[in-house]
Amino acid sequence: MLIAAVDVGSARARAGLYTLQGHLVARASRGFATLPSPGGQAGFAFAEIWQAVADALAEARRMAGASPAQVQALAFDATCSLVVDAPGFSPDVIAWHDHRAVAEAHEVSAIAHEVVARAGGSVSPEMQTPKLIWLRRNRPEVWAGLRGIRDLCDHLAFRATGLPARSLCAMASKWPWLPDRGGWADDLLARFDIAGFPHDEPVLAPGSLIGPLSEQGAAELGLDRECVVATGLIDAFSGALGAAPDMPALIAGTSNCVMAAGIRVTPALWGPYPGAILRDESVTEGGQSATGALLESIRRQYADAPSHDDILARIADAPEPAPGIHVLPDFKGSRTPFADPLMRGVIHGLPLDRDAAALDGLYWRAAVGIALGTRQVIAHMGLVPDRIALAGGQARAALMRQLYADAIGAEIHWQPEDAVLRGTAIAAAAPMLGGIRAARARFAREVQVTRPDPAARLRRDRDWKIFQRMQQHRAEISDMQGE
Template identity: 80%
Template sequence: MLIAAVDVGSARARAGLFSAEGRLLARASCGFATIAGPDGQAGHDFAEIWQAVAEALAEARRLAGASPGQIGALAFDATCSLVVEAPGFAPDVIAWHDHRAVAEARELDALDHEVVARAGGAVSPEMQTPKLMWLARHRPEVWATLAGVRDLCDHLAFRATGIEARSLCAAAAKWAYLPDRGGWQEDLLACAGISGFPRPGPVLAPGAAIGPLSAQGAPELGLAPGTPVAAGLIDAFAGALGAAPDMPALIAGTSNCVMAAGLGPAPALWGPYLGAILPGEAVSEGGQSATGAALEQVRRMYPRPATHDDILARIAAAPAEPGEGLHILPDFKGSRTPFADPLTRGTIHGLALDGSIAALDGLYWRAAVGIALGTRQVIAHMGLAPPRLAMAGGQARAPLLRQLYADATGAEIHWQPEDAVLRGTAIAAAAPLAGGIRAARARFARPVEVTRPDPAARARRERDWRIFLRMQQQRAEIVAM
């Protein structure tokens, strides 16, 4: 029996097949488009996402030599994008990074409510409540005809099974839902003018059984009808579940998220969210938006096609660290932690009129340094001083970046070589068959590779850190002017 996991990110759907013992056997991916709109709007076509999921699953099965009947369980994780089922609303997926609801988020900030407190006192426009408010106000004809509105991971499971259910992970982290305060916060929904949106079905803990693949969903995915589907997670939470346990986790992908248990509500931190990953355990999140996206933007500037691996290999082989004199604040899509300001923008100091490969390598590397220093700041803001930090996500696959994060944060980086995000979702899929999500996590654990801080880099990173803080001060002074 094989376990299937699907991860839908910002631009690609990825599928992984795992053995029952947790070994990754095959992985494949397929891209889908982002549809840009005015005023910071961005969306996707769900039909294109669904087709990408199907193609990734088919390729993973081909690579593993697996028949549909060999797949014994399935779960989905996804970005916290919002799927809107209503006539005439297109694109029908509002991307997680869509910032159309900044004004609505600021209105929520003024409310004395526990939902706002657990959003760090400043609700992000990337959350679902302000996006629902925007829909109700700006598209009343859509609001009046809503057939369904779901987090993307929930809509994937709904399309696969035809069964209404929501993941506790998504509900607690992105909606007006507090599992330890009675669930849906009807007073806040009423105050925001959005109490009427459809939300049938139970809210299920990650790894809880939803039901079997439907007669429609199974052939669309190329799997057998009746294949069990379990409740999934938001992608960063799946990464934390699949990363090395018993330490804070850094999920470094399109954005960077630091996940830690045992923290209370605090400014510019999201959480604590009870049961969002493991039953009885509350997790909090600090983060930086669009970090990997910033590196991707630099990659696209190269005159000839280059992969991230190519760029990093060239930087690692260089006789000296590139980008001397360049310093970057990487908040190009706002600041989650520590400033909780979606309108903050990035800053580059020392940029020359040089489009050479060497200059672009320097820009890429110094952007990575700025991102790693931002992670150090997030960790400090969370009150953590971890000797160990589990790392997952696309950036974790690069040894040079793992070393950079170790040097910037001063923590040992623990990395499980097989894909932690897909592994976390596979753990959720396997949980009903393994005796629960904790038992499945123990079964799926893999040996870690440890990257320790390099003492020779300490002085250089400390200098970078002082400049990083000073640039933030100067940016604040300029904004105030």
């Protein structure tokens, strides 16, 4: 028996196959395109995402030598992208990082409401409420023709099973839905005239059984109809589930998210969200947008397009580069602590050189700025952790794990196998193993611990002081410009 987990990120669909004992057997991925357009808009084609999912699953099965009948459970995680199932709307997936609804987000943020409070007092244009308002106002013909509108992880499960269901994880964290106050915030829907979309599907906790694959879903995914699908999660929440338990988790991928339990409602933090991961626990998220995307944008400037691993290996083998460059990494706005989607990044000390050595320096100093931003997020959350569980693509490199340990001043606990896929596999296995906690215990793996290097403390403390001063200067310049 094998368990399948599918993670749909910002550019790739990844599929992993696990044994019921939690061992990763095979993993494969396939890419899909981002379709940008003016005005801060970006989207995906769901058909392309779905094909990438099917291809990744097929490749993982081929690598494992597994027949369709051996895969008996499946779950999906995904970015909080919005699937608009309606005639005439293309691309039909609004990307999570799409900022077309900045004005609508500002309008929602101006009212006193629990949904706004749990968004840290400032609703992000990356959440679904402002996107719903934008769609209702700007594309009324699409709104009128909606067959469905869902978070991407939910639409993937719907396409697989034909059974409508919504993940409590996505609903609590991205939609006007309050799990501890009766569900849909009907007053907010009415206030903005957005109550008319299809939204009567059941809301299920992560790891709940949805049902078996439909005939169409089984054929498209190359699996048997006896394979059952469980409710998935938003990708960062899945990473927190799959990371080392009983400590805050940092999911460092395209963006950075710090997830922790037991935090009260606080400005510029998202949450607390009851039941978003575990039924009896509320989780809060603080984050930075487009961190990994910043590193990727620098990688693309190299003439020979090296991998991130190649860049980091070269940096690790030489003295720390470019100490005179300092980076504020908020090139896609600030989630925490400023809650400003229009904030932009700053680079100090940038030379004209664009050879590999110069780009290595810029890459590394951007990574330092990201790690310092994570330190600031953790402090804003009121946390003083002695250990942090690290997950996401950035966690694969030992140099990045050391950087986070040094910048935060805490041990980094990393389970070498992919924590995001593992979290989704835990959700898929939960109906078979007696619940999500039991599945998490079964799937846990030995951690590698990275401790702060005392020799790096002086450098990072200096970087931290400069980081804060640059933020002050940025704020002064914005005030001078009247922004």
